[in-house]
Amino acid sequence: MSPEQLKEFRELETSLHKKEVRNSREQVDPLIAEDFMEFGKSGGTYYKQDTMNGLEEEQVDLEVDIADFNARELAPNVTLVTYKATMIDTDKVTKVSTNRSSIWINRDGRWQMTFHQGTKL
Numbered sequence: 001m002s003p004e005q006l007k008e009f010r011e012l013e014t015s016l017h018k019k020e021v022r023n024s025r026e027q028v029d030p031l032i033a034e035d036f037m038e039f040g041k042s043g044g045t046y047y048k049q050d051t052m053n054g055l056e057e058e059q060v061d062l063e064v065d066i067a068d069f070n071a072r073e074l075a076p077n078v079t080l081v082t083y084k085a086t087m088i089d090t091d092k093v094t095k096v097s098t099n100r101s102s103i104w105i106n107r108d109g110r111w112q113m114t115f116h117q118g119t120k121l
Contacts, residue, residue, distance in 0.1 A: 001071050001079075009071040009081050012111055013102060017064045017085075022055040033105060033112040041098050041118035062087055077106035085118070097121040 001009075012031065021027045029052065036048040046054070069083040081104060086097040103115040 001073065006069075006071050008111075009079060009104065010066075010069055012104065012113075013069075013081050013083070014064070014066065016113075017062050019058075019061040022058055022062075025052055025056055028052055028055055030110065031113060033107070033114040035114055036112075037115055039117040041096075041120045074103070079104045079111075084121075 015021050016028070016031060021031075032048050032051060034048060036051065038046040038051060040046055065086045067084040067086070069081075071079050071081045074080050081100075081102045083100055084097060085100050086095055088095060098118040098120050100119075101115075101117050102113050104111045105114045106112075
């Protein structure tokens, strides 16, 4: 993967960490595929509407530190993104780290996340 492509996927992925994006259905909708599914760090399974509803109501302004960011093509127009995310938990004191993975698919010239998983470390 070229440095430009890696930068593009990092920007796509981390845009979803920003409160101004997370709280906006108009900004989240084109980034998440209709067939989106997530295995959350809580152990729950979520789909697009669940995710959009939860993000819209979220009050937390995440400060996420990213490490070991990587992206690799799985097939034409399909990319796997992996990284370690560390952030302050909802108690505003405890740091929580998760391994994260996302699958992005290019449909109609637009990258959309179709799968995401966060595993608490």
